[in-house]
Amino acid sequence: MTTTIETNTFKSEEYFINMGPQHPATHGVLRLLLTIDGEIIKNVEPDLGYIHRSIEKMCERDSYQQIVHLTDRMDYLSSHINNEAVCLTVENALGLEIPERVKVIRTILAELTRLASHQLWWGVMGMDVGALTTYFYGFRDRELINDIFEETCGARLTMNYNIPGGLMFDIHPNFVKRTKDFIAHFKTKLPEYDTLLTGNVIFQKRTQGVGILTKEDAISFGTTGPVARASGFSCDIRKHHPYSAYDRVQFNEAISTVGDTFTRYQMRIQEMWESISIIDQLIDNIPDGDFKVATNAVIKLPKGEFYQKVETARGELGVFIVSDGKKSPYRMKFRSPGFSNLSALKKMAVGSKLGDLVAIMATLDIVVPDIDR
Amino acid sequence: MDLTKDYKIIGMTNSELQTLINSWNFEVEFSEAESQFLNITVKPENLHQLGLQLKSNKETSFDFLFCVTGMDWGTDLGVVYHLESTTHRHQIVVKVKTSDRENPTFDSVCDIWYTAEFHEMEVFDFFGIKFNNHPNLKRLFMPLDWVGYPLRKDYVDEVNMVIK
Amino acid sequence: MSYFSDIYNGVKTLLTGMSVTGKYFFNARKEIITQQFPDNRATLKMFDRFRGEVVMPHDENNEHRCTGCQKCELACPNGTIEIIWDRVVDEETGKKIKVIDKHIYHLSMCTMCGLCIEACPTDAIKWSQNFSNSSYDRTQLTKVLNKPGSKIMPGVKDKE
């Protein structure tokens, strides 16, 4: 050591710790640079890019059918919804008329994806605040959804079931039965989530009044999804800009005004109930018809700019395609929900304790590949 | 507090927006072709002013910046801002361009919409567009010592890029 | 007094939480969901649409359905499929037709997106349900899908 350290006894001093890229609470390879005074957080600065694969650049080289499978790898917990977003953009640009059957199936699968994502989130949320058992209960139920996906789409996580123009193949004959079984099972298990974790006094004390985000901040930071709705910002794309079959189902937008960690938690639990109700409404009414409309083998979008937003489990996913009329997009931009939500972390976490930061991160429901793209 | 919203609210139509924004005299160009939104192209020096006006004006109140896209139009570099109003629910696209490829610079809008801080870092990272008054402009995704701006059309990397 | 009701409610919620986990503990025999993988290999059946790896089915005469049209090669986003082909004179018509020499499949580069199988006009390739693809050597992941000495099935033609 060449520098001399001033030895001043009892001088309090802020110090700096590196949370991640390998840290259990950062859910992957997110790195947070924390400035801490004792246990109190003075500054949070996210450092991203540890899983950056430049998907946007890869899209500029791929055909529109090929782009779909790249979006599986962004927010892998709502991969079906990501696929749907790209397909909807391409279909709208081409002006394709999509069969009703496809719309309904896409909606059911999207809601199942949302359920699966929230189940995993619930398990991880419990784990982050120290209740390890929740993880397994969440996963038990998520496995059943994964089975539905595997039977119909062929894969459990990166399904790539949507193609521009419809679905890759029709649903499996067992799909309806399996989905109904799951819904019946999950309706008995979801109340258990509440008794085990939501009602728990320790959990409530840990989360209530922590990481408050006001409505103005929520809008200004561009947060979407449950994070924004907990703060009273009504931003459900399914309601405001309905796509697929969302215009014909009855459901409520989970919304509250408190904006703390506990409310964000409640929003997701409520969303699970809403998803169940959406699936209940649709599962018996899948219309007959084609599962896709024919497109050219080489899809060429007309010249122009196309924007489509969908509601993933994390919030608003925007797909922005600038086309110059060729077989690949000229520029493709994914507006990922996690990226904007993460930008609000500093606002929420500064001034709270190290343990709170973990709880706040858990309710942001961060999926790092979604942020890094 | 009643949180049930009327999801059918549509604020101003594109032509109304066009007349209103025209009355502010920011020398903007309008275009509705090839896009589902009203596109306005603004000069870089007016960007920050226009942003403030768009957000603070009661009739427009574009308070939700939901997408910031860096663009390379071949000769011009630029940024595309997608805006929405959470009260009126109308949407608009603001574009800003510069032909300076060596040292492209715009004003930062991160004091108007906080989310722009991260998005502008991303644009800087991929396109090398600098933003004045940005509190912490650095590479966000790429390593700090990365050379070049990967999403520019003239970017060449023979090692890492596979051209089909 | 809120002090005592806080304590009462707190203890109550803790006990309800414990009753949930306790219920699972004492019914552990019924509730356990662990699958003991290598032991249940005999009974473990994958779903018929499961995407394990791409295979090219051959019939008993060692004939496949691949015409060598290369649509799968074009559809693949990752360059997983390479087809080495040749032109030979068809005995019946006397025209030159494409035949495959080797249909090379790089499993290590495959993302299981299924676009090649969708693109195939003659159903020459399909998914197999084999999921244990690990190996000690990377080169073993590069596979030649058509068997040595195999021919194209008679009657299978390009739709061109």
Next chain:
Amino acid sequence: MNLPLSITKNIHDWLFELMSAPIAAVVEMVLIAVAFLGFFALAGLLLVYMERRIAAFFQLRLGPNRVGPQGLFQTIADALKLVSKELVVIDKADKFLYNLAPYFVIVASLMALSVLPFSQEFHAFDINIGVFFLLAVSSIGVIGILLGGWASNNKYALIGAMRSGLQTISYELSVGLSILTIVLLAGSLQISEIIAVQQKGGWFIIQGHIPAFIAFMIFMIAGTAETNRAPFDLVEAESELGAGFHTEYSGMKFAYFFLAEFINMFIIAAIGTILFFGGWLSPFGITESIPLLGVMWFMLKVLGLVFLMMWFRWTFPRLRVDQLLTLEWKYLLPINLFNIVFMAVIVWLGLTINF
């Protein structure tokens, strides 16, 4: 049936016949030490196995079931692995303190183990300040944790160690006071005396009814905190601090911390058994004629309490550091103080339930 009762006495007599008194005393001590070390290792391994198995059943899993019958030897295999692992040397650590810390922890829990009465017969060290000694010794362990956290020169470890310090200082009070409540009933600090009183008048949890039950609840909460287990595992809070104070320890040094945690749990459960559930006494005196069965009863009761602590761990989320202090200073301590007065009044008025 008096034969088993005199095993230790026979060995004692035989040793003193064989050699001169000072040598025999030394040999006896060594023998007892070896016995306790053996018990320490065995109990530690079994408790780890028990924890993993019980956790698995709570979580719809099977747990270790491959090594040996029902996976019984899994922890032994793990111990062998830990022994054979490299002891990582931290470059900028304070080497002496870094290496010293695990011994502090393990010696503290070993010393506490020595005063535990497994049966009327198997009681190595029956001093007249037994309970007091237990308390004093078991809090030495925190010094090891503090040293380990500080000396590893890792900020996460330091945060963990500091949390441990504050946690132990607060919860030591509650443990002490709830024990004091029972000492009021027993009228003695000596462990054999405490159990003798229970033999006459019934277990203290029944004898002292309401205040004893409150004291038991406080003791279990504070005891869980004392052993740094969930929901009070802020010290190692894996989602916040990675591994907490033992982040930089590997191999056998880590195993020392790990074993000590489980032995501490055993000790807390044993104190609970002695003070509230009559130690080695059988329920309603059904096996009083066979004193050796006392060992079984003692272990059963201890394992029951250990199971309760595991149940806590696999159900509850973790407290935050300020809530940890709120719980202690706002809830446990005042209740405890009132409880002592309550107990004193009850003992004074003779309102205890005696059989």
